[in-house]
Amino acid sequence: METTPDTAPRGRMIAPDLIRAVALIGMAIFHLTYDLENFGFVPRGTVFHPAFLDFARVVASTFIFMAGASLVLAHRHGFRAAPFWKRIGKVVVAAALVSAATYVMMPEYFIYYGILHSIAVSSLIGAALLFLPWIMLAALGVIAVWVHLNYAFELFNHPWLWWLGLSTHWRPSMDFEPVFPWIGPFLIGMGAAKLLDRLGYWTRAARYQPDQTRGVMKVALFAGRHTLPIYLIHQPVLYGLTWAAFLLQH
Numbered sequence: 570m571e572t573t574p575d576t577a578p579r580g581r582m583i584a585p586d587l588i589r590a591v592a593l594i595g596m597a598i599f600h601l602t603y604d605l606e607n608f609g610f611v612p613r614g615t616v617f618h619p620a621f622l623d624f625a626r627v628v629a630s631t632f633i634f635m636a637g638a639s640l641v642l643a644h645r646h647g648f649r650a651a652p653f654w655k656r657i658g659k660v661v662v663a664a665a666l667v668s669a670a671t672y673v674m675m676p677e678y679f680i681y682y683g684i685l686h687s688i689a690v691s692s693l694i695g696a697a698l699l700f701l702p703w704i705m706l707a708a709l710g711v712i713a714v715w716v717h718l719n720y721a722f723e724l725f726n727h728p729w730l731w732w733l734g735l736s737t738h739w740r741p742s743m744d745f746e747p748v749f750p751w752i753g754p755f756l757i758g759m760g761a762a763k764l765l766d767r768l769g770y771w772t773r774a775a776r777y778q779p780d781q782t783r784g785v786m787k788v789a790l791f792a793g794r795h796t797l798p799i800y801l802i803h804q805p806v807l808y809g810l811t812w813a814a815f816l817l818q819h
Contacts (some may be wrong), residue, residue, distance in 0.1 A: 583790070636691065722737070
């Protein structure tokens with residue numbers, strides 16, 4: 570049956586917002602652990618343990634995967650230029666704020682190409698590839714990860730090219746998600762969203778009205794709808810609380 574404006578599903582889909590909320594919890598856990606280590610509450614090297622680094626990669630991959638899926642969801646009935654550029658503008662400004670703040674706080678490890686920078690650039694690339702079928706998007710995503718795992722070139726060792734992720738070395742950073750391999754989960758997320766659309770999932774997906782949710786679900790879905798501002802404020806809050814706990818002990 571063809572969907573018309575009168576029969577189209579109403580409300581926001583629950584699944585994408587819940588997935589983003591869970592990813593936010595994972596990011597908060599990582600950053601809190603980083604802060605606890607910085608102030609000596611947990612052993613040195615905790616955040617560099619292989620298992621913890623894998624956890625961080627899963628969290629980052631989830632955010633970027635969902636950014637790719639969200640791009641498809643936002644434009645699956647046709648590319649909407651105004652909302653797209655508005656969203657890109659917000660992410661670029663947020664990325665610049667993160668770079669500036671981390672440069673002031675920790676210039677030797679400042680974030681020059683973190684997850685927000687990655688999402689902004691991936692969104693531009695993804696928008697140009699929206700016309701591709703799901704299988705080609707997924708394949709390109711897998712290829713991007715494969716290239717990162719198998720190739721590195723001295724040609725890309727210049728600092729202005731580190732963001733591509735193809736160099737043999739780069740400057741250390743608190744958060745570094747270069748184009749390769751991180752365009753991979755973004756494109757795979759786009760492919761997954763297109764496949765689910767083809768299967769009719771998004772039409773059948775459970776939905777909700779924000780003003781009708783209650784309890785824990787209300788908090789979780791609110792977080793899933795506002796990931797960008799929560800991302801920007803959660804680390805300063807966690808850092809401040811950890812610093813306060815350190816001062817109380819000393």
